[in-house]
Amino acid sequence: MPDAFDDKLTAARAASLALATATTDLKNTALEAIAAALEAGSNEIIAANEVDLENGRQNGLSEALRDRLRLTPERIVALAGAVREIVVLADPVGQSIRGSKLPNGVRIDQVRVPFGVVGVIYEARPNVTVDIAALALKSGNAAVLRGGSAAESTNRVLASLIQDALASAGLPPAAVQTVDEFGREGGTRLMRARGAVDVLIPRGSAGLIQAVVTESQVPVIETGDGVVHIFLDASANEDWAVDIVHDAKVQRPSVCNAVETLLVHEAAAERLLPAVLGRLRASGVTVHGDEATLAIVADGVPATEEDWSTEYMSLDLSVRVVASLDEAMEHIRRYSTHHTESIITNDLANAERFLNEVDSAVVMVNASTRFTDGGEFGFGAEVGISTQKLHARGPMGLPELTSTKWTVRGSGQSRG
Amino acid sequence: MPDAFDDKLTAARAASLALATATTDLKNTALEAIAAALEAGSNEIIAANEVDLENGRQNGLSEALRDRLRLTPERIVALAGAVREIVVLADPVGQSIRGSKLPNGVRIDQVRVPFGVVGVIYEARPNVTVDIAALALKSGNAAVLRGGSAAESTNRVLASLIQDALASAGLPPAAVQTVDEFGREGGTRLMRARGAVDVLIPRGSAGLIQAVVTESQVPVIETGDGVVHIFLDASANEDWAVDIVHDAKVQRPSVCNAVETLLVHEAAAERLLPAVLGRLRASGVTVHGDEATLAIVADGVPATEEDWSTEYMSLDLSVRVVASLDEAMEHIRRYSTHHTESIITNDLANAERFLNEVDSAVVMVNASTRFTDGGEFGFGAEVGISTQKLHARGPMGLPELTSTKWTVRGSGQSRG
Numbered sequence: 025m026p027d028a029f030d031d032k033l034t035a036a037r038a039a040s041l042a043l044a045t046a047t048t049d050l051k052n053t054a055l056e057a058i059a060a061a062l063e064a065g066s067n068e069i070i071a072a073n074e075v076d077l078e079n080g081r082q083n084g085l086s087e088a089l090r091d092r093l094r095l096t097p098e099r100i101v102a103l104a105g106a107v108r109e110i111v112v113l114a115d116p117v118g119q120s121i122r123g124s125k126l127p128n129g130v131r132i133d134q135v136r137v138p139f140g141v142v143g144v145i146y147e148a149r150p151n152v153t154v155d156i157a158a159l160a161l162k163s164g165n166a167a168v169l170r171g172g173s174a175a176e177s178t179n180r181v182l183a184s185l186i187q188d189a190l191a192s193a194g195l196p197p198a199a200v201q202t203v204d205e206f207g208r209e210g211g212t213r214l215m216r217a218r219g220a221v222d223v224l225i226p227r228g229s230a231g232l233i234q235a236v237v238t239e240s241q242v243p244v245i246e247t248g249d250g251v252v253h254i255f256l257d258a259s260a261n262e263d264w265a266v267d268i269v270h271d272a273k274v275q276r277p278s279v280c281n282a283v284e285t286l287l288v289h290e291a292a293a294e295r296l297l298p299a300v301l302g303r304l305r306a307s308g309v310t311v312h313g314d315e316a317t318l319a320i321v322a323d324g325v326p327a328t329e330e331d332w333s334t335e336y337m338s339l340d341l342s343v344r345v346v347a348s349l350d351e352a353m354e355h356i357r358r359y360s361t362h363h364t365e366s367i368i369t370n371d372l373a374n375a376e377r378f379l380n381e382v383d384s385a386v387v388m389v390n391a392s393t394r395f396t397d398g399g400e401f402g403f404g405a406e407v408g409i410s411t412q413k414l415h416a417r418g419p420m421g422l423p424e425l426t427s428t429k430w431t432v433r434g435s436g437q438s439r440g
Numbered sequence: 441m442p443d444a445f446d447d448k449l450t451a452a453r454a455a456s457l458a459l460a461t462a463t464t465d466l467k468n469t470a471l472e473a474i475a476a477a478l479e480a481g482s483n484e485i486i487a488a489n490e491v492d493l494e495n496g497r498q499n500g501l502s503e504a505l506r507d508r509l510r511l512t513p514e515r516i517v518a519l520a521g522a523v524r525e526i527v528v529l530a531d532p533v534g535q536s537i538r539g540s541k542l543p544n545g546v547r548i549d550q551v552r553v554p555f556g557v558v559g560v561i562y563e564a565r566p567n568v569t570v571d572i573a574a575l576a577l578k579s580g581n582a583a584v585l586r587g588g589s590a591a592e593s594t595n596r597v598l599a600s601l602i603q604d605a606l607a608s609a610g611l612p613p614a615a616v617q618t619v620d621e622f623g624r625e626g627g628t629r630l631m632r633a634r635g636a637v638d639v640l641i642p643r644g645s646a647g648l649i650q651a652v653v654t655e656s657q658v659p660v661i662e663t664g665d666g667v668v669h670i671f672l673d674a675s676a677n678e679d680w681a682v683d684i685v686h687d688a689k690v691q692r693p694s695v696c697n698a699v700e701t702l703l704v705h706e707a708a709a710e711r712l713l714p715a716v717l718g719r720l721r722a723s724g725v726t727v728h729g730d731e732a733t734l735a736i737v738a739d740g741v742p743a744t745e746e747d748w749s750t751e752y753m754s755l756d757l758s759v760r761v762v763a764s765l766d767e768a769m770e771h772i773r774r775y776s777t778h779h780t781e782s783i784i785t786n787d788l789a790n791a792e793r794f795l796n797e798v799d800s801a802v803v804m805v806n807a808s809t810r811f812t813d814g815g816e817f818g819f820g821a822e823v824g825i826s827t828q829k830l831h832a833r834g835p836m837g838l839p840e841l842t843s844t845k846w847t848v849r850g851s852g853q854s855r856g
Contacts, residue, residue, distance in 0.1 A: 045796055124818065130807055132817060139829050140799065218654065222829050238634065238657045243830040264852035271854030366848075379847050380461055383556065391546050391850025400855070401548060401846075402540060413555050413638050413843035414659040415831040427829035430817075431795050432782075434807025436680035438687030439816070 029206055029213050032168065033141070033220040035198035040140045040166035042196050048115040051162055054193035055111045058158065059104040061189040065181065066100045072181040073150065080148075080174050093148045093175055103151055106405075107158045113404045116423040117164045130434045136426040138164030139222040143214040145236055147228040148172030153182045156225075157200045159407055161190075163425035168221065169202045170210045172228075179204055215240040222427075227408060230335070237412075245420070248411030249335045250280035250363035252393045255352040255378070256300070257369035258291040264390055265296050265368050266303050271392040272366070274307045278337045280409060281364055281396040285332060286343045287352045290316070293345045297321050301343070309339045316345035332359045349374050356382055363411050364388065364396040385411055385418040445622055445629050448584065449557070449636040451614035456556045456582040458612050464531040467578055470609035471527045474574065475520040477605040481597070482516045488597040489566070496564075496590050509564045509591055519567055522821075523574045529820045532839040533580045546850045552842040554580030555638040559630040561652055563644040564588030569598045572641075573616045575823055577606075579841035584637065585618045586626045588644075595620055631656040638843075643824060646751070661836070664827030665751045666696035666779035668809045671768040671794070672716070673785035674707040680806055681712050681784050682719050687808040688782070690723045694753045696825060697780055697812040701748060701758045703768045706732070709761045713737050717759070725755045732761035748775045765790050769797055776800060779827050780812040801827055801834040 026034070043051075062069070073095045080090050095103075116136045123133035142165045146152045153171055160167035171179045179202050187197035203210035214221055218241045226236035230249040237244050254272060256265050272283035288297060293316065301311055301321045311317070311324030312331045318324055324343070331342040332355070346352045356365055366388035367378040375389045386396045396419060398406025403421030410416040416424040442450065459467075478485070489511045496506050511519075532552045539549035558581045562568045569587055576583035587595045595618050603613035619626035630637055634657045642652035646665040653660050670688060672681050688699035704713060709732065717727055717737045727733070727740030728747045734740055740759070747758040748771070762768045772781055782804035783794040791805045802812045812835060814822025819837030826832040832840040 041797070041799075044799075126811075126816065126818065130811060134834075137799075241654045243659070243828060245830070261852065267852065267854050271856045275854075275856035375849075381457070383457075383460075383553075384845065386846040386848060388848040389850065390852055391848050392854045394855040395542075395546060395848060395850075395853070396846075400542065402542065412659060414661070417844050418550075418846045428833050429800065430802040430812075430834045432802060432804040432807050432811060433791075434805065434811075436677065436683065436806055437811070438683050438691075438808045439810040440687045440691035 029203065029210070032198070032201050032203060033217055036141045036166040036168050036201060037220065039196035039198040040138065043161070043164045043166060043199055044117070044138050044140070046164065046195060050193065050195065051115065051164070052111045054161060054190055054195050055107055055158055057189035057193045058186050059107040061185040062100055062104040062107070062154065065185045066097055069095055069100055069178065069181050069185070070097070072177040075177040076148075076175050085174060089148065089174070093150065093178070095150055095178065099151070103154045106155060110158045110162050110405055113162065113422055115162065116426045119423070121428060128437050130432060130437050133431045134428050135431060136423060137429045139425065139427050141166045141168060141221050142425065143168045143170070143217070143221040143224040143242065145170045145211050145214060145224065145226045145232065146172065147232065148174035150175050150178045150182060152227060153179050153202075154186070157186050159405060159422065159425060161199060163422050165425060166199045167201070168214065169200070170214055171202065171204055173204065173207065176204045215242060218242050225408065245408070245410055245415060246412040247408030248280070248361055248363060250282070251285065251333060251335050251359055251361045252281060252283045252363055253285045253287060253356050253360060253365045254283050254393065255287040255349075255365070255367045256289060256292055256296050257349065257367055257371055257374055258289040259370040260292055260296060260368040261370060262296055262299060266299050268366070268368060268390070268392045269300050270303050270307065272394055273304060273309055273341050274339070275394055277339050280335070281393050282337070283393050284334065284336055284342065285359065286341055287355055288317070288343065288345050289349070289352070290345050290347055293317070294320055297343070304341060307339070309341055312340060312342040314344045317343045335361070349377060353378070353381055360384060361411060363409065364393045366391060366393050385409065445619065445626070448614070448617050448619060449633055452557045452582040452584050452617060453636065455612035455614040456554065459577070459580045459582060459615055460533070460554050460556070462580065462611060466609065466611065467531065467580070468527045470577060470606055470611050471523055471574055473605035473609045474602050475523040477601040478516055478520040478523070478570065481601045482513055485511055485516055485594065485597050485601070486513070488593040491593040492564075492591050499590075501590060505564065505590070509566065509594070511566055511594065515567070519570045522571060526574045526578050526821055529578065529838055531578065532842045535839070537844060544853050546848060546853050549847045550844050551847060552839060553845045555841065555843050557582045557584060557637050558841065559584045559586070559633070559637040559640040559658065561586045561627050561630060561640065561642045561648065562588065563648065564590035566591050566594045566598060568643060569595050569618075570602075573602050575821060575838065575841060577615060579838050581841060582615045583617070584630065585616070586630055587618060587620055589620065589623065592620045631658060634658050641824065661824070661826055661831060662828040663824030664696075664777055664779060666698070667701065667749060667751050667775055667777045668697060668699045668779055669701045669703060669772050669776060669781045670699050670809065671703040671765075671781070671783045672705060672708055672712050673765065673783055673787060673790050674705040675786040676708055676712060676784040677786060678712055678715055682715050684782070684784060684806070684808045685716050686719050686723065688810055689720060689725055689757050690755070691810055693755050696751070697809050698753070699757065699809050700750065700752055701760070701775065703771055704733070704759065704761050705765070705768070706761050706763050709733070710736055713759075720757060723755070725757055728756060728758040730760045733759045751777070765793060769794070772798055777827060779825065780804065780809045782807060782809050801825065
C-alpha cells in the first residue's frame with residue numbers, strides 16, 4: 025500500500041510533468057514570486073529559525089553549525105537576491121545539443137530535458153533549501169528535499185512559502201517538497217526510490233556523501249570534498265607561487281577548492297619555501313611539514329600520514345618536498361579526492377604532462393585552485409562541484425541538472 | 441591484504457594511465473593487431489569454444505543460448521572485421537567540448553578524457569568480449585570483464601590473444617582482463633570496487649541489469665530493455681501505419697528497439713487495425729488484443745495485464761484501443777521502460793505534444809522504432825542503448841565511454 029511518503033513522490037512525478045513543459049517565462053514568474061514570498065515571510069522564517077536554533081543550543085549544536093543554521097533579515101534578503109539571479113540565467117530545457125538529417129531523410133535531434141524528480145539530501149543549512157529549489161525549478165525538475173533535522177522548522181516554513189508562491193504562479197506546489205518529517209527514514213527511502221526519483225544529489229560532509237553514494241539505488245551525482253594540491257615545480261616563479269598558494273589557502277579556507285597540500289620540487293624548496301610559507305604564517309596558517317620542509321622552515325609541526333588525506337577546511341596546510349614531477353603526481357594519485365590540482369611552473373613540457381596525467385575534475389597551470397567555481401567559470405550559479413566521472417565533472421551549472429532525449433521526425437520511414 | 445582480484449584492479453588502473461595518454465595511432469595499431477590475432481588464433485578459439493559448448497550441452501543450456509555462445513570461422517572473421525571498423529572511428533579522447541577565456545585572462549577548456557577503468561558484466565556471448573575490449577581500447581579505457589561462466593574457456597583464449605596483441609603494439613596487456621575465474625564473486629566485487637572501477641556497464645537480460653543497478657556501489661550505465669510503443673493517432677496515414685508497425689515488429693523481433701505494444705486511437709481503430717494487423721499476421725505475428733481490438737480483428741488472444749509490461753522479443757504484439765492521445769501517453773507512462781516510443785500521425789499539435797511529453801530516451805514521429813540504433817544514428821559503433829537519464833541517454837557511441845576534465849591555464853592569477 026502506498027503511504028504518505030509514496031504519495032509525496034507520486035505528487036512530485038505529477039508536478040514534474042507540468043514543469044517539463046512549463047515555459048521559461050512561467051518558471052521565471054514563479055522564481056520572482058518565491059523571492060517576494062521569502063522577503064514578505066521574513067518574520068515567519070526567523071521565528072521558525074529561532075525554534076531550530078534554541079533546539080540546537082539545547083542539543084549542544086556547535087556555534088559553527090548554529091551559524092550555518094541561522095537566518096537573519098539580511099541573510100533572507102540575500103537568499104531572495106540569489107533566487108532573482110537565477111531568473112536571468114539561460115533556461116537549459118529545450119536547448120539542442122546536436123542533430124542531423126539521416127541519409128533516408130529522417131531528422132534526429134538531441135535536446136535537453138529535465139531529469140524529472142531530483143532528490144537532495146543535505147545538512148542543516150536552510151540556504152540550500154532555497155538554492156536547490158530555485159535551481160531545480162529553473163531546470164524544470166521537481167525537487168524532493170531531505171534537509172538536516174536541526175533545520176526542520178525553518179525548512180517547513182521555507183517550503184510552505186515556496187509552495188504558495190508556486191501556486192500563485194500557476195505551477196503545482198508539489199514541485200518543491202520536503203520529507204524532513206520522515207526523519208532518517210526520509211533519506212533512506214529517497215535512496216531506494218529507483219524509478220520514482222531520477223537523480224539523487226547529496227550535499228554536505230564527506231561522511232554524508234559517502235553514505236549516499238554507497239547505499240543509493242538511485243543514480244547519484246557526487247559533489248565531493250576536496251583534498252586539493254598545488255605543486256611548485258623547479259622552475260616556478262616565486263611571486264606567482266607566493267600569491268597563488270596564499271590565495272588558495274587563506275582567501276576562504278572553509279571551502280572545497282581551498283588548497284590542503286603543497287608539494288614542492290626539491291630543487292626549488294630552499295628558494296621558494298621561506299617566502300611562500302612566510303606569507304602564509306603572517307596570515308595565521310599552521311604548516312604540517314615533512315622532514316625536508318621543517319629543515320628549511322622550522323616553525324611548523326611534523327606532518328603525519330593522516331595529514332596527507334585530510335581536508336582541513338581551516339588555516340592548516342600540509343607541505344611535502346618531492347624529488348620530481350613524477351613523485352608529485354604519484355602523491356596526488358594516492359591522496360587526492362580528484363577535485364582540483366594546480367602546478368606552478370615555467371616548464372612547458374611539465375605543464376602539459378600535469379594537465380594530461382593528473383586525473384582530477386579540474387587541472388590547472390599557474391592559477392589558484394579557488395577558480396574551481398561555477399560563478400568563476402561563468403555559469404552564473406553553481407549546483408555543486410562534481411567529483412565523479414559520470415554525467416558531470418567539475419563545477420555544475422543549470423545544464424548539468426538536465427538529461428537529454430532524442431527526437432526523431434520521419435515521414436513514414438522503415439528500416440527493413 | 442590485497443588478493444589476486446585486487447591485483448587485477450591495480451594492474452587495470454596502471455594500464456589505464458598508459459592508455460589515457462596513448463596516441464590514436466598507437467591505439468589503432470593495437471586494434472589492427474587484435475584483429476589479426478583473432479584471425480590467426482581461430483583454431484585455438486574454436487577449440488576452447490567447443491569445450492564451453494560441450495559443457496553447455498551437458499548442463500542443459502538451451503540451443504538458443506548455445507547459438508549465442510558458438511563461434512565459427514566465419515563468426516571470428518566477422519569479429520575481426522568489427523574490430524577493424526573501430527579503427528576508422530574518430531578518437532573521442534582529447535576532443536574539446538567548450539572553452540573560454542575568463543575576464544581575468546585565465547583560459548578554461550572542457551576536454552574529453554577516458555573514464556579510466558570500465559567494468560563490464562555480461563552473459564555468455566563471446567562477441568561482447570571482443571566488442572567491448574575494442575571499444576574500451578579506442579576510448580582509452582582499461583576494461584575488466586566478467587563474462588558468463590558458460591563462456592569461460594572461450595573468453596580466456598580471447599583475452600589471452602588480445603593481451604598478446606596489446607603487448608606486441610607496446611601497450612600494457614592488463615588493459616583488457618577477465619575476472620571470470622572468480623565466478624559470481626567476480627561480479628560482486630566489481631560492483632563494490634568504488635574508486636578502483638570508474639564505471640560499470642551491465643549488458644544482457646533485464647534481470648542481470650536490475651541486479652547490477654540496485655547492488656552496485658560503482659556508478660552504472662544502464663543499458664535497458666525495451667517495452668517499446670507505437671501509437672496510431674486518429675489521423676495516421678494507413679500506408680505508414682502498416683509499414684512502420686510491420687518493420688518495427690517483424691524486421692528483427694529479438695532486439696530491444698522492436699515494438700511490443702501498439703496503441704490505436706478509437707477513432708482510427710476500424711480504419712487501420714484490419715490492414716495493420718493483417719500484414720502482421722501474414723508474417724506470423726500473434727496479436728494479444730484488448731476487448732475493443734478483438735471486436736475488430738477476431739483472430740488474436742486476449743491480452744492480460746502482464747502483456748502490457750512484457751518485452752516479448754518474439755513475434756508477439758499487444759494491442760490496445762485508447763480514447764485519446766492523453767490515454768495513450770498515460771499508458772506509456774505506466775508501462776514503458778523509457779526506451780523508444782513512436783506516434784504515427786498527421787496532426788502537428790499531437791506530434792509536438794508526443795515529442796515533448798513522452799519521457800523516453802528516443803521519441804519519434806512517423807518513423808520505425810528500429811531506428812534507435814548507434815549505427816543508424818551515424819555513430820559508427822554502438823556501446824549499447826542507455827535507458828537511464830544520467831550521463832548518456834539513448835544510443836551510446838565512443839564519446840559516451842568518456843568523461844571530461846577541465847583544464848585551466850593561467851599566468852599567476854589569484855581570486856582574492
